[in-house]
Amino acid sequence: MGQWHHTGCVLCAQNCGLKVWVENGQMTKVLPDKENPRSQGYACRKGLSVLYHQYPKGRLTHPLKRVNTRFEPLSWDQALTEIAGKMKAVVGESGPRSLAYMGGSSQGGHMEAGFGLGLLRGMGSQYYYSSAGQEFSGHWWVTGRVFGKQYNIAIPDEHRSQMLVAWGWNGIESHQMPRAPKVLKDISKDPGRLLVVVDPRKSETAAIANIHLALRPGTDALLMKAMIAMILDKGWEATDYLKDRLKDWEAVRPWFREFDAEAALRVCGLTPDTVLHLCRLMTTQKWSVHPDLGIYMGRHSTLNSYFLHILGAVCGIFQTPGGNMIPPMVMPMGFHADERNPKTWKNRGHGHAPGGGRVLSPQP
Numbered sequence: 067m068g069q070w071h072h073t074g075c076v077l078c079a080q081n082c083g084l085k086v087w088v089e090n091g092q093m094t095k096v097l098p099d100k101e102n103p104r105s106q107g108y109a110c111r112k113g114l115s116v117l118y119h120q121y122p123k124g125r126l127t128h129p130l131k132r133v134n135t136r137f138e139p140l141s142w143d144q145a146l147t148e149i150a151g152k153m154k155a156v157v158g159e160s161g162p163r164s165l166a167y168m169g170g171s172s173q174g175g176h177m178e179a180g181f182g183l184g185l186l187r188g189m190g191s192q193y194y195y196s197s198a199g200q201e202f203s204g205h206w207w208v209t210g211r212v213f214g215k216q217y218n219i220a221i222p223d224e225h226r227s228q229m230l231v232a233w234g235w236n237g238i239e240s241h242q243m244p245r246a247p248k249v250l251k252d253i254s255k256d257p258g259r260l261l262v263v264v265d266p267r268k269s270e271t272a273a274i275a276n277i278h279l280a281l282r283p284g285t286d287a288l289l290m291k292a293m294i295a296m297i298l299d300k301g302w303e304a305t306d307y308l309k310d311r312l313k314d315w316e317a318v319r320p321w322f323r324e325f326d327a328e329a330a331l332r333v334c335g336l337t338p339d340t341v342l343h344l345c346r347l348m349t350t351q352k353w354s355v356h357p358d359l360g361i362y363m364g365r366h367s368t369l370n371s372y373f374l375h376i377l378g379a380v381c382g383i384f385q386t387p388g389g390n391m392i393p394p395m396v397m398p399m400g401f402h403a404d405e406r407n408p409k410t411w412k413n414r415g416h417g418h419a420p421g422g423g424r425v426l427s428p429q430p
């Protein structure tokens with residue numbers, strides 16, 4: 067006799083609620099879980115195909131060990147004992163730099179990151195490789211400089227935002243927030259709220275946006291600099307916020323004086339009126355921003371992240387309800403790795419510092 071169970075999808079970091087029918091120890095049916103308070107009945111195609119991912123043909127159900135040219139099964143106890151013995155021997159002989167952990171990203175990989183990092187640090191190593199190191203290293207580095215720790219990522223408090231800005235983010239397709247397609251559609255249809263998309267492409271998210279800034283590809287940093295300069299020129303900045311919450315603002319502010327914003331916008335392929343209108347909205351509305359790979363992996367990726375933080379700060383959105391908030395992490399997927407600290411290990415190949423602990427950082 068089977069039974070429904072409430073569980074969560076592990077195929078991406080949203081962990082949407084799923085209801086699964088389990089019979090004889092096997093899941094046989096999957097539904098979105100309407101009772102899950104975060105996902106509220108939403109699940110995407112991947113989550114609803116979890117049976118395929120859970121029971122693929124050829125899935126290994128026990129460890130295998132290579133013996134000459136063949137693989138032979140062995141028990142979990144035996145496998146773990148042998149691996150632990152070899153790991154300790156390698157680190158004992160060659161030191162902790164001989165050990166690296168690769169994982170903690172991609173499909174469901176975030177679930178193991180806490181344990182993988184615990185093992186890595188327990189063995190004395192800092193070498194952590196992950197596909198996320200390609201995508202986010204510049205952003206994490208900036209986060210460390212702006213908010214003190216590289217894992218202090220400020221995420222949108224979109225439910226309380228009057229305006230959500232999707233910068234290089236096609237949330238309708240890529241998600242990255244609970245029930246992203248529904249949330250985005252709800253915002254764009256609400257007469258009291260706005261969905262703004264900054265993206266050269268008319269993406270699926272741009273197609274439903276209330277405002278779409280289709281800038282020339284690779285000019286995001288220039289647009290951000292122009293927007294900051296325009297806001298300061300008009301005197302629209304959040305003066306009290308900057309005075310109370312920022313350190314060294316006066317050292318940064320001169321970068322935006324006497325900047326030819328109109329010339330910059332010509333390069334971006336945007337009209338000053340459209341951009342000024344968005345600047346006014348940003349300085350009068352509660353807004354949050356959701357950046358993504360469109361700028362993290364685009365031209366000037368680290369500068370994009372830095373200017374976006376300055377733009378947000380000028381408008382006072384960080385740690386402000388309806389703006390971008392820094393949530394606590396139960397299982398950190400990375401760690402603070404400030405390159406100014408002599409104890410931080412650098413990449414042996416290119417010598418760059420890690421970002422968010424990931425050593426693989428081609429664009430720091």
Ligand code: SF4
Nearest residue numbers: 075078081082110113
């Ligand atoms: S968005 Fe899709 S893949 Fe991600 S947790 Fe939800 S159901 Fe799973």
